[in-house]
Structures are given as C-alpha cells and as structure tokens.
Amino acid sequence: xxxxxxxxxxxxxxxxxxxxxxxxxxxxxxxxxxxxxxxxxxxxxxxxxxxxxxxxxxxxxxxxxxxxxxxxxxxxxxxxxxxxxxxxxxxxxxxxxxxxxxxxxxxxxxxxxxxxxxxxxxxxxxxxxxxxxxxxxxxxxxxxxxxxxxxxxxxxxxxxxxxxxxxxxxxxxxxxxxxxxxxxxxxxxxxxxxxxxxxxxxxxxxxxxxxxxxxxxxxxxxxxxxxxxxxxxxxxxxxxxxxxxxxxxxxxxxxxxxxxxxxxxxxxxxxxxxxxxxxxxxxx
Numbered sequence: 146x147x148x149x150x151x152x153x154x155x156x157x158x159x160x161x162x163x164x165x166x167x168x169x170x171x172x173x174x175x176x177x178x179x180x181x182x183x184x185x186x187x188x189x190x191x192x193x194x195x196x197x198x199x200x201x202x203x204x205x206x207x208x209x210x211x212x213x214x215x216x217x218x219x220x221x222x223x224x225x226x227x228x229x230x231x232x233x234x235x236x237x238x239x240x241x242x243x244x245x246x247x248x249x250x251x252x253x254x255x256x257x258x259x260x261x262x263x264x265x266x267x268x269x270x271x272x273x274x275x276x277x278x279x280x281x282x283x284x285x286x287x288x289x290x291x292x293x294x295x296x297x298x299x300x301x302x303x304x305x306x307x308x309x310x311x312x313x314x315x316x317x318x319x320x321x322x323x324x325x326x327x328x329x330x331x332x333x334x335x336x337x338x339x340x341x342x343x344x345x346x347x348x349x350x351x352x353x354x355x356x357x358x359x360x361x362x363x364x365x366x367x368x369x370x371x372x373x374x375x376x377x378x379x380x381x382x383x384x385x386x387x388x389x390x391x392x393x394x395x396x397x398x399x400x401x402x403x404x405x406x407x408x409x410x411x412x413x414x415x416x417x418x419x420x421x422x423x424x425x426x427x428x429x
Contacts, residue, residue, distance in 0.1 A: 146197050159203035160194060160210060171218040177403045183220045187211065187228040195235050196243050208232065309349035310334050317381040318388070319355050329384075330355060336362050339371045355381040363387075363404055367412050372403050 147161045174183050190211050198204035208229075215225050313320035313330040321328040336347040353359070356379050363372040376383035390402045408416040 158197055158199045160197055160207040162210065169214065171214060173218060174220055183224050187215060187224065191228060191232055192243060195240050309351050311349055311353050314354040314356050317355050319381045319384045338362060338373065339369055355379060365407060367415065370407065372407065
C-alpha cells in the first residue's frame with residue numbers, strides 16, 4: 146500500500162504497484178485452468194482494492210489499474226464488464242463491511258499494520274485506533290532497514306546454479322526404462338518455450354531429473370508447440386497422470402488431458418492411427 150497523511154494528519158492509503166510490475170498480467174484465460182478462475186481473480190483483486198483505498202478517488206484509480214491489467218491479460222469482455230457492474234455500489238459502507246468481516250475472522254481480534262515508514266512517526270498511527278471497534282487492537286510492524294550485511298552480501302545471487310541441467314534419472318517410464326519408447330527427457334540447460342509463435346529460452350537454475358518437482362515443459366514432436374505445467378510431486382508421477390489419460394483415451398477435462406487434446410485438435414490423423422494400434426502394442 147501507499148501511505149500518506151491528509152491535512153488533518155489522518156492516514157490515507159492507496160494501491161501501490163511495483164515499477165517492475167507495471168506491465169504485469171494475470172493468468173491467461175487460455176491456460177488449462179477452470180473457466181471461473183478469471184472471474185475469481187478479478188473479484189479478489191477488487192475486494193482488495195476496496196479495502197486498501199481510503200477514499201473514492203484512489204479507489205477508482207485502483208479499479209482502473211485492475212481493469213487495464215485484465216485487458217492486457219486478454220480476459221473476456223463480459224467477465225470484465227460483470228466485475229465493473231459488481232462494484233458500482235461499493236462505497237465506504239461496503240469498505241466498512243469488508244473490514245468487519247476481516248476483523249471477525251481474526252483469531253486474536255487484532256489488526257497488524259505493516260509499514261516502511263520510520264518509527265519516529267508512530268504517534269500518527271494512533272489516530273487510526275479511534276476508527277476501530279473497541280475490542281480490536283492495532284499492532285504496527287516496521288520493515289527492518291538495510292543492514293551492512295544486506296548491502297554487501299546478496300544471498301539471492303547464489304540461488305542460480307550456472308550448471309543447471311535437465312537429465313533423465315534412467316529408472317522410470319519417462320526415461321524409457323519401460324515400454325518401447327526411448328527417453329522422453331531432454332538433456333538441456335534451457336526450457337525452450339514457444340509462446341505466441343515466438344521462441345523463448347529460460348535457463349534452468351538447478352540440476353534436475355525425473356525425481357524432482359517444479360515447472361516442466363512438454364514439446365510436441367510434430368509442430369514444436371509447448372505445454373507448460375507445474376507439479377508439486379515428481380515429474381515422473383505427473384507424467385504418469387498424463388500417460389494414463391492417453392492410454393484410456395479420456396474425455397477432455399482441460400488439465401490432465403491437455404497433451405491428448407492437442408493431438409485431437411491439431412494432429413487428428415496421428416491420434417486416430419495411434420488409437421488403432423494401442424491395443425496391439427506396448428510402446429506407451
């Protein structure tokens with residue numbers, strides 16, 4: 146949040162957007178996620194803006210920022226319009242009701258105010274207390290200033306491992322250890338993505354094999370299109386889920402069948418030829 150004081154020394158708050166996030170976008174609607182996700186994203190963001198904004202002017206500025214971000218993300222017009230219609234009556238009373246809901250859910254009936262402002266102006270925050278219910282306490286937390294250690298040493302710089310590589314473990318089906326296929330794991334130091342017909346390379350920071358988890362990319366051997374997924378379990382377990390959908394020719398569910406749907410939509414001849422052979426071979 147942005148913090149400021151008006152002529153009466155009352156705290157005013159508004160949306161703060163990091164300079165590096167000025168052109169950021171939300172999850173693209175074409176991704177393999179439920180169709181209600183864009184609507185949920187906008188609703189959550191607008192609730193947050195209504196809570197943050199201390200007056201109508203900064204609220205409308207925040208709404209404009211959210212609407213522009215949704216437009217950049219190619220959200221459907223009807224989704225954006227529905228969100229704008231939802232907030233037409235969101236005045237200060239609506240903001241108060243949202244805070245009541247938040248304080249009611251608080252386990253210890255306290256509100257934590259996090260600020261980067263120097264602690265020497267702590268007394269100015271005392272004006273907030275009279276606007277809160279008596280049973281609610283206000284706690285102020287300040288971000289620590291930079292120390293000599295943080296100025297001279299950046300631990301994040303050590304996170305990137307220049308020797309990062311993707312390689313097979315040699316033990317699972319993904320590596321071709323079972324069945325008639327060869328290894329489906331590329332030995333590479335880069336994730337090669339094709340997004341909007343543009344090729345992009347992202348360096349792999351760690352040494353990974355099929356027993357690891359994280360972000361993975363599946364590349365079509367027929368058109369070089371890419372599917373990007375994220376898994377909390379190992380890559381080989383996630384691949385087994387994809388593989389099971391292929392073996393069973395499952396109906397589309399916009400997630401586990403993403404790879405199968407690609408062949409259904411773009412390589413139908415190959416898919417039908419595979420279907421005719423799958424019962425007589427064990428290559429998959």
